[in-house]
Amino acid sequence: MTTTATKLEKRLRVAGSLVALGLLVELTTLHWSHPTAFLFFLLLGGTLMGLGILLYLYSLVAGGESKA
Amino acid sequence: MFTPITALIAIIALSIVLIAILIIHPSVTATRGGKILAFVAILILPIVSGGFGVSEHLQRSKTTEFCLSCHVMEDYGKSLHIDDKSFIPAVHYQNGLVPREQACFTCHTDYTMYGDFNAKLRGLKHVYVQYLGKPAQPIKLYQPYNNRECLHCHQNSRSYLENETHTKEPDRLEKMKTNQLSCSTTDCHNIVHRVDQLKDQTFWKEAGK
Numbered sequence: 001m002t003t004t005a006t007k008l009e010k011r012l013r014v015a016g017s018l019v020a021l022g023l024l025v026e027l028t029t030l031h032w033s034h035p036t037a038f039l040f041f042l043l044l045g046g047t048l049m050g051l052g053i054l055l056y057l058y059s060l061v062a063g064g065e066s067k068a
Numbered sequence: 069m070f071t072p073i074t075a076l077i078a079i080i081a082l083s084i085v086l087i088a089i090l091i092i093h094p095s096v097t098a099t100r101g102g103k104i105l106a107f108v109a110i111l112i113l114p115i116v117s118g119g120f121g122v123s124e125h126l127q128r129s130k131t132t133e134f135c136l137s138c139h140v141m142e143d144y145g146k147s148l149h150i151d152d153k154s155f156i157p158a159v160h161y162q163n164g165l166v167p168r169e170q171a172c173f174t175c176h177t178d179y180t181m182y183g184d185f186n187a188k189l190r191g192l193k194h195v196y197v198q199y200l201g202k203p204a205q206p207i208k209l210y211q212p213y214n215n216r217e218c219l220h221c222h223q224n225s226r227s228y229l230e231n232e233t234h235t236k237e238p239d240r241l242e243k244m245k246t247n248q249l250s251c252s253t254t255d256c257h258n259i260v261h262r263v264d265q266l267k268d269q270t271f272w273k274e275a276g277k
Binding site: 049 | 192
């Protein structure tokens with residue numbers, strides 16, 4: 001018997017993936033002292049983390065317990 | 069040694085591990101503990117690490133290494149090692165009158181990141197020009213050098229206050245304080261980077277470098 005993930009779980013996966021990617025970008029930029037590193041951190045890392053966090057918050061309020 | 073950067077890397081690593089757990093087993097969020105885990109891993113820890121990351125990058129942006137990381141600044145870094153006491157940046161750098169790790173920022177406190185909104189926009193433009201454009205030659209300050217950059221260190225020093233030239237007129241010190249009389253564009257302290265004269269200079273070799 002297979003279990004299909006709920007919408008909430010799918011959103012959490014996507015949100016978590018986005019945040020994790022943003023954190024990896026942040027980790028990479030910490031090894032580099034250059035203006036471009038700061039911009040990557042803010043623009044790329046910040047955007048990924050921001051999107052992930054927003055999606056997570058949305059998944060909290062949207063609920064979405066129905067099976068996908 | 070446990071440094072702020074080590075703590076930041078640890079927080080990021082922890083966050084990634086916890087998120088990985090959520091990605092692999094999202095069903096843990098069905099429980100109260102799982103919900104708290106998700107809240108901490110996706111919201112709290114990333115925000116904390118983001119904040120620390122911004123702080124770390126801001127601190128790095130004050131370092132000499134950061135400023136000289138762009139190719140166009142290479143000659144300005146070399147000018148700090150000119151073996152000639154008449155060159156103001158070189159004298160300050162070589163004698164520890166400014167911290168060597170933040171030599172540039174100490175004398176250029178309102179440049180790009182640390183200036184007003186327009187200065188910050190210019191900083192972004194500099195990154196664009198660095199990769200896609202052609203840097204201006206020679207590089208010039210956008211605004212006249214502010215005496216504040218000298219006076220934030222020299223203002224209360226005896227050698228400055230009692231200097232014969234500085235006290236030649238009764239209001240000269242006040243004029244310098246209010247930028248009516250420039251420290252650097254008069255004939256007094258105007259030998260600064262002079263990168264166009266580098267090929268004619270001898271250089272001090274810093275120990276260990």
